[in-house]
């Protein structure tokens with residue numbers, strides 16, 4: 001059993017009984033875990049192809065180093081020697097210098113990753129998706145991990161170090177630091193600084209924690225997770241990239257979201273159709289049918305979202321409502337419509 | 349297309365960002381300065397510097413303006429020795445942050461021994477880190493204070509072509525230019541330069557190494573100082589190439605030496621630049637028409653939505 005599934009059980013077990021139906025077509029995180037088996041197989045395959053070229057157990061650090069070196073051109077040797085030095089000697093000033101120099105020497109391009117790289121990342125740390133990382137950001141996270149790797153004493157002080165770095169970080173640096181959250185030593189100890197990041201008014205900083213980051217899924221309590229989702233909606237961000245979203249939805253969140261939808265409707269303000277994803281498993285409990293009936297008469301995107309939400313409930317009321325959108329229901333049934341491609345439907 | 353190389357945006361509202369963007373400002377430099385009230389804790393100063401490399405950059409980016417900054421201990425607060433010592437410990441870290449294009453604004457206020465001590469220490473830091481310097485020249489005893497600032501820069505081994513001597517006037521400009529420095533002029537009502545006087549100076553000196561800025565801050569100042577000066581200069585027959593130099597190219601040339609400021613940052617930004625937090629609405633992409641009179645329409649709008 002992976003660490004992730006332990007967490008998953010802990011947080012979800014309360015509601016398992018109340019989840020009436022699981023959408024088998026949408027590529028949810030449940031499937032991503034399920035996909036974990038495929039991933040393991042693919043991982044062995046990659047190993048055999050590379051024949052000794054890939055170490056048997058890649059850590060996030062070795063992967064990050066490989067990717068940065070591959071893309072660093074004539075700065076590769078500099079990067080390698082810096083990371084080696086940082087892990088050998090406890091020199092905080094050297095770490096600060098490296099973090100400052102990384103974008104200057106390596107440039108700020110996107111990290112170039114193949115599909116295999118993403119598979120390796122998932123194998124090294126469940127839920128980790130380095131797509132969208134930058135070259136300098138990857139180097140910074142690698143340095144930070146290396147600085148404490150294999151040195152338990154320094155690892156204990158990681159929270160202090162992280163707090164100190166966040167305090168003086170520039171905007172781009174903050175994004176890089178937060179993207180690596182799940183990969184650092186004692187990730188739970190970073191709670192307070194993660195809270196600061198979530199409160200940030202800089203949307204990219206907020207999203208560096210919220211999107212494609214396994215940290216909230218594995219480390220947030222229900223209250224913090226719920227408020228993260230609410231803030232995402234408030235600032236016009238998206239829910240689809242939240243790792244493990246469907247696993248972490250809960251009755252309290254669903255109730256708040258339904259109230260929020262009412263409030264927005266009363267004010268004549270638009271509602272993100274993604275909101276219905278958080279309500280979906282609890283439509284019956286909350287009697288959200290009248291609300292969804294209205295959404296089914298809305299924009300194409302709203303109709304698509306209501307369809308997806310209703311398909312997660314196996315109830316007579318849900319089936320009756322779905323008869324008004326047969327095409328969308330069919331698309332959802334064959335997996336052509338799911339929460340990750342909702343944005344392709346017209347919003348208004 | 350303008351650069352305002354001296355603008356204290358922490359003291360300004362979003363209306364100003366909107367108006368600056370509409371007037372054609374594509375990038376600005378925000379120097380660390382005295383916020384009007386002395387800071388008495390090192391931590392307050394550290395948080396201020398953090399806001400220059402973080403929050404303020406994001407705010408500017410929302411309006412399609414690229415934000416750069418300078419970090420330094422200003423001359424007034426250099427007189428609080430305990431604070432100054434503390435700030436000096438943190439400065440090297442901030443000097444390495446993204447978008448930090450110089451050490452500044454530093455120099456003299458009352459020309460005290462402590463001001464001198466920390467001015468020199470920061471010049472040494474600039475040399476060590478290969479960063480340009482923005483020098484604030486004193487309001488009182490200006491002519492001698494300006495000469496002295498340049499003497500000290502040279503004593504500390506700075507190349508004048510890496511130094512902007514700011515807040516010049518008719519009395520100081522000749523020496524500043526003759527000694528090889530960039531000469532900044534702050535178009536600031538009442539106390540510094542007016543833009544009609546500025547246009548006279550451009551007619552006399554041309555555009556080489558002259559930089560026009562607004563120095564807008566918490567006082568009565570005009571965040572459109574650069575654009576207004578450019579328009580007035582063109583209307584009064586100054587060569588458009590000279591106008592381009594003093595309202596755009598020269599600032600880019602000197603602060604670009606930091607390696608942290610490139611024309612491509614605003615001419616060719618990624619469409620949605622998530623990591624650098626920039627709205628990416630460049631003029632080249634047809635995002636907007638520069639307009640000097642584009643006051644935010646909300647002002648006259650009774651309805652708030």
Ligand SMILES: [Zn+2]
Nearest residue numbers: 379381453563
């Ligand atoms: Zn100033």
